[in-house]
Each structure stands twice: as structure tokens, then as C-alpha cells.
Amino acid sequence: MIPAAFTYHRPTSVKEALGLLAQLGGECRALAGGHSLIPMMKLRLATPEHLVDLAGVSELKGVAVDGGDIVIGAMTTQHELVASELLSTHIPLLRETSLVIADPQVRYVGTLGGNVANGDPGNDMPSVMICLGASYQVASQSGKRRIAAREFYRGAYLTALEPGEIVTDIRIPMPPSGHGSAYEKLKRKIGDYATAAAAVVLSLSGGRVASCSIGLTNLAETPLWAEEAAKILTGSALDPATVKKAVAAAEAITSPASDARGPAHYRTKMAGVMLTRALARAKERARG
Numbered sequence: 001m002i003p004a005a006f007t008y009h010r011p012t013s014v015k016e017a018l019g020l021l022a023q024l025g026g027e028c029r030a031l032a033g034g035h036s037l038i039p040m041m042k043l044r045l046a047t048p049e050h051l052v053d054l055a056g057v058s059e060l061k062g063v064a065v066d067g068g069d070i071v072i073g074a075m076t077t078q079h080e081l082v083a084s085e086l087l088s089t090h091i092p093l094l095r096e097t098s099l100v101i102a103d104p105q106v107r108y109v110g111t112l113g114g115n116v117a118n119g120d121p122g123n124d125m126p127s128v129m130i131c132l133g134a135s136y137q138v139a140s141q142s143g144k145r146r147i148a149a150r151e152f153y154r155g156a157y158l159t160a161l162e163p164g165e166i167v168t169d170i171r172i173p174m175p176p177s178g179h180g181s182a183y184e185k186l187k188r189k190i191g192d193y194a195t196a197a198a199a200v201v202l203s204l205s206g207g208r209v210a211s212c213s214i215g216l217t218n219l220a221e222t223p224l225w226a227e228e229a230a231k232i233l234t235g236s237a238l239d240p241a242t243v244k245k246a247v248a249a250a251e252a253i254t255s256p257a258s259d260a261r262g263p264a265h266y267r268t269k270m271a272g273v274m275l276t277r278a279l280a281r282a283k284e285r286a287r288g
């Protein structure tokens with residue numbers, strides 16, 4: 001399939017990119033790795049008249065520590081997340097999640113910014129960002145604002161981004177040292193989107209859960225933050241009865257579509273299975 005005709009722009013700074021987006025208006029889209037947008041264009045599900053390619057904007061790349069946070073430039077690729085020693089040390093959940101996104105070819109080009117800004121419920125990073133309490137720095141020609149990942153997703157392909165805005169970086173508070181985390185994803189084959197997936201970050205104190213956060217992928221039109229389930233687990237020793245109660249609370253907030261990945265009921269049950277596994281692995285990895 002061949003996309004509709006478009007004009008290609010390649011700015012070299014954020015200022016230039018924002019100027020182009022403001023000037024070209026609603027028929028214009030930012031292009032990052034292109035691994036979600038180009039397939040949509042080929043299917044004629046997206047028909048932008050202008051593409052503003054962010055690949056030449058070096059200031060949108062990189063992973064850095066800023067106080068107690070990790071800040072990741074929007075154009076950092078999924079492969080760069082896998083390779084980052086800083087992330088492996090402080091937020092291993094990001095490496096683990098990146099490794100189950102697509103295949104190496106996609107990960108070499110696909111970016112974190114594109115993954116979180118896309119708004120596809122099947123993308124893996126949004127629920128992980130929700131789980132981690134991340135926020136997105138957003139910029140347009142009229143200024144900057146920061147949006148919590150937990151408030152960013154409004155519906156399938158619908159986010160809090162306004163026309164002319166781009167995500168410039170992703171800020172993640174470092175989880176406590178000694179925390180345990182896990183991302184469990186059920187997929188039909190290598191390179192597939194999730195049938196159901198669960199992200200967990202928890203810390204233990206004296207063998208009991210001191211803090212816990214849970215995100216769920218592809219189980220509703222938006223990524224889900226399973227706040228009630230995490231509350232049930234906090235203070236517990238992750239005993240089977242409490243885990244079962246928390247899993248039921250997490251399943252209750254899902255509303256997946258029945259599709260080629262299975263009927264809705266099956267996908268909800270798989271969310272519970274993924275969450276049970278992620279909790280067990282996060283506990284195994286936590287110290288305290």
C-alpha cells in the first residue's frame with residue numbers, strides 16, 4: 001500500500017520543529033521512528049499533508065539523571081533504552097519492557113516519545129509510565145507544560161496533546177533502591193502486541209509491601225492504573241489470598257475488546273494471570 005502524497009520537513013532544532021507545526025496547522029504530524037505512523041499512512045488511516053521529522057533534532061535524545069528523576073529525550077529509541085546502563089541500574093523495568101516490544105528492527109528506530117504519544121492502547125510503554133508515575137514535558141510555540149502520564153490518555157488514539165504540541169521528554173521519578181519490578185506480557189508470537197500485560201513496581205519493608213503500583217496494557221481504550229489493586233496489596237506479605245483479592249480488583253477495571261487476540265472475558269482473565277506473575281517476580285527481585 002502506498003501512502004497519500006505529503007510534504008516532508010526535517011528541522012534540526014525543537015524551535016524550528018515547533019515553528020513548522022504552528023505554521024502548517026492541523027494537516028501536519030510529527031514523525032518520530034515512523035513505525036506506527038507510516039503503517040497507518042499506508043493503510044490510509046492517517047493522511048497528513050505534512051510530516052515534520054524529528055530525527056534531526058539531537059536535543060530530543062538521551063538519558064540523564066536530574067535530581068531524583070531520570071529524564072529521557074522523546075527521540076531516544078527503544079534500542080537505546082535497552083542499552084542504557086543508567087536505566088538498567090535505576091529502572092530495569094524499562095529495559096525489560098523495551099525487550100518485549102516488537103523485534104530488534106523496530107526497536108532500532110521506534111522511539112519512546114512516539115510510543116507514549118501514539119495513544120494506541122496496544123503500546124507497551126504507556127502503562128509502564130503510568131505505573132512509574134512518569135510525566136511528559138510537552139512544548140508548542142506558545143509554551144511548555146507538563147502532563148502526568150496518568151492524565152494523558154483520553155481514549156484510543158486520543159491524548160491530552162493539543163495541535164502544534166510535541167512531547168520533548170519523559171521524566172520518571174526513580175523508584176526506591178531495593179525495589180522490585182516486572183513486566184509480564186502475553187502475546188501470540190514474537191513481535192505481537194499484548195493480548196494482556198501487567199507492569200508492577202513494589203518495595204518491601206520487613207517482608208511486607210511498603211509501596212506498590214500497577215499498570216495494565218491493552219485491556220481498555222487507554223492504559224490502566226490499577227490503584228485499588230495496589231492499595232489492597234500494600235501492607236500485605238503478598239500472601240495468596242490477598243493477591244487473589246487484588247487480582248480480582250484489577251480484572252474489574254478492564255474492558256478489553258473481543259478481537260483476534262481473544263474474547264474479552266479471556267483477555268480479562270489473562271490480565272489477572274499476567275498480574276499474578278508480575279507480582280511474584282517483582283517480589284522475588286525486591287530487597288527488604
Ligand SMILES: Cc1cc2nc3c(=O)[nH]c(=O)nc-3n(C[C@H](O)[C@H](O)[C@H](O)COP(=O)(O)OP(=O)(O)OC[C@H]3O[C@@H](n4cnc5c(N)ncnc54)[C@H](O)[C@@H]3O)c2cc1C
Pocket residue numbers: 029030031032033034035036037038039054074075100101102103106109110111112113114115117118122123124125161165166167168191192193194
Ligand atoms: C511489526 C511491529 C510490531 C510492533 N509491536 C509493538 C509492540 O509489541 N508494542 C509496542 O508498544 N509497539 C509496537 N510497535 C510500535 C512501535 O513500538 C512504534 O515504534 C511506536 O509505537 C511508535 O514510535 P515511533 O517512534 O515509531 O513513532 P511514529 O510512528 O513516528 O509516531 C507515532 C505517533 O506519535 C506521534 N509522535 C511521535 N513522536 C512524537 C512526539 N515526540 N511528540 C508528539 N507526538 C509524537 C506521531 O505524530 C504519530 O501520531 C510495533 C511496530 C511494528 C511495525
